[in-house]
Amino acid sequence: MRLYLLALNPTDSVTEGFLPAAARLGLDVTVLTDQPEAHRRTIPDIEVLECDVRDFRAVITRISTHHRPDAVFSNSDHLQTQAALAAAYFELPGKDWRAALRAKDKAEMRRRLAASGVDAVWSTEITEPLALDAPYPCVLKPREGVASEDVVLVQGPEDLVTRSKEILERRPGTALVVEEYLPGELHTLETLGDGHVRHVLGGFRTELSPPPYFIEERMVFVPARPEPVQAQVLAQLDALGVGFGACHTEFVVHAGRARIIEVNYRAIGDQCDLLLARLLDIPLFEHILRTHLGEPLPADLGVRRDGAARLEYPCADRAGTLTEAPGPTELTVDGVRLTYRPLRETGERHDLYGTNRDYLGVLRATGTDQATVDRVSARFLAERRWEIQP
The missing domain is CATH 3.30.470.20 (ATP-grasp fold, B domain)
Structure with missing residues (x-):
C-alpha cells in the first residue's frame, strides 16, 4: 500500500513519528515536498519527489503520474486542505476539505462558530495598517499563521497601526485578523x-x-x-x-x-x-x-x-x-x-x-x-x- 505524505520543511513529527510508523505498518511512502533536498538529507531511504504542495492541482497531477495512492496524508498546518482535496479526488479516506479550510483560516473559523451559535468573538480582517474602533486589548495575528508567528497583543488603535505595519512589512500581502482578547x-x-x-x-x-x-x-x-x-x-x-x-x-x-x-x-x-x-x-x-x-x-x-x-x-x-x-x-x-x-x-x-x-x-x-x-x-x-x- 502506498502512502503519499505532503510536507514542507522536515519536522520531528514526520521523521521520528509518522515515517517510522509507516514502516511498521509496511507502507510504501512517497514524500511530496517543495523542499526535496532537505528531506533527502534527513530521510535518505525514503522516496522524495519535488512538488508544489501548496497547490492541490499540482499534488493531484504528481500523484496521477506516479504510483496509485492508497492514502494521502499531511501533518502540516499549511497543507491540510490540499491533502484533503487530493484524497477526495482519488476517492480515498480523508478530512472534509471545508473543515480543513475552516480550521486553517482563523477568520472563517470565527464566522463559522458565530453562525453556528456556539460562540461569538469580535473579529475582523485587515490588509493594511488601520486604527480600528475595537474592544481593546485585542490580539493581532496572521489569518493563516502558525506557532505564535506574528501574534501580538495590542493595547489601542495606535499600537494596532504600529504592530500591523511591522507584520505587513515582513509579510507583504498577508491578511491579518484582529480579534478580542479572550481571558482565561x-x-x-x-x-x-x-x-x-x-x-x-x-x-x-x-x-x-x-x-x-x-x-x-x-x-x-x-x-x-x-x-x-x-x-x-x-x-x-x-x-x-x-x-x-x-x-x-x-x-x-x-x-x-x-x-x-x-x-x-x-x-x-x-x-x-x-x-x-x-x-x-x-x-x-x-x-x-x-x-x-x-x-x-x-x-x-x-x-x-x-x-x-x-x-x-x-x-x-x-x-x-x-x-x-x-x-x-x-x-x-x-x-x-x-x-x-x-x-x-x-x-x-x-x-x-x-x-x-x-x-x-x-x-x-x-x-x-x-x-x-x-x-x-x-x-x-x-x-x-x-x-x-x-
Whole structure:
C-alpha cells in the first residue's frame, strides 16, 4: 500500500513519528515536498519527489503520474486542505476539505462558530495598517499563521497601526485578523477520530511568555477536563466539522466557559506528539495513519491513564550567537524519564523573534507523579547552561 505524505520543511513529527510508523505498518511512502533536498538529507531511504504542495492541482497531477495512492496524508498546518482535496479526488479516506479550510483560516473559523451559535468573538480582517474602533486589548495575528508567528497583543488603535505595519512589512500581502482578547487559562485538547468514533486523548495546560507575545514556554499534561468544559470544546469542533484523524485544539477556560483560540487540524507538534505516544503507551502515529487508510479506530485505544508529564522549552532572551548549550540527553531520574533535544546548533546566530523560533531546545519528562516530574525537570534545567553572545 502506498502512502503519499505532503510536507514542507522536515519536522520531528514526520521523521521520528509518522515515517517510522509507516514502516511498521509496511507502507510504501512517497514524500511530496517543495523542499526535496532537505528531506533527502534527513530521510535518505525514503522516496522524495519535488512538488508544489501548496497547490492541490499540482499534488493531484504528481500523484496521477506516479504510483496509485492508497492514502494521502499531511501533518502540516499549511497543507491540510490540499491533502484533503487530493484524497477526495482519488476517492480515498480523508478530512472534509471545508473543515480543513475552516480550521486553517482563523477568520472563517470565527464566522463559522458565530453562525453556528456556539460562540461569538469580535473579529475582523485587515490588509493594511488601520486604527480600528475595537474592544481593546485585542490580539493581532496572521489569518493563516502558525506557532505564535506574528501574534501580538495590542493595547489601542495606535499600537494596532504600529504592530500591523511591522507584520505587513515582513509579510507583504498577508491578511491579518484582529480579534478580542479572550481571558482565561490556556489549555489544549488532543483528539483522534475516524469520522464515526472520536477519542479524547487528554491535553495540556500551557504557560505563556509575558505579553505582548504568546510564546508557549511550558506544558503540563492534563489527562481529563471537567465534562462541561470538554463538551463545550467538542461542540465547537462539531460546528467546524472537525472529527477525522488527529486534531490539536487550543482553548481558554474562564468562569467555566471554554472558548477556542485556534484549531490545528493535525497532531500536536513541538515534540508533544512524541511525548503523548510514550505517555499513553499507544501506537499513536500508527492509529492516525490507519484512519487515512480507511481503517476504523478501536472502541478502546487501551490508553494508559496513570501518567504525568511536562514539556519545557528553554528560550533565547536576546539576539546573538549561541556559544554554549547542552547536547542531546536521555536519562531516568527518580522514576522520571527525561529526553532533551537541542533545537538550535551552537555557533548559530539568530534574531529575537518573539515566537516559538526562540526555542533553544525541548525537554520531555514523563513519570507517574506530577510533583516528581516537575521537581526533576526543574533540577535538570537548573543544572544546564545556555549562553548567547551578541
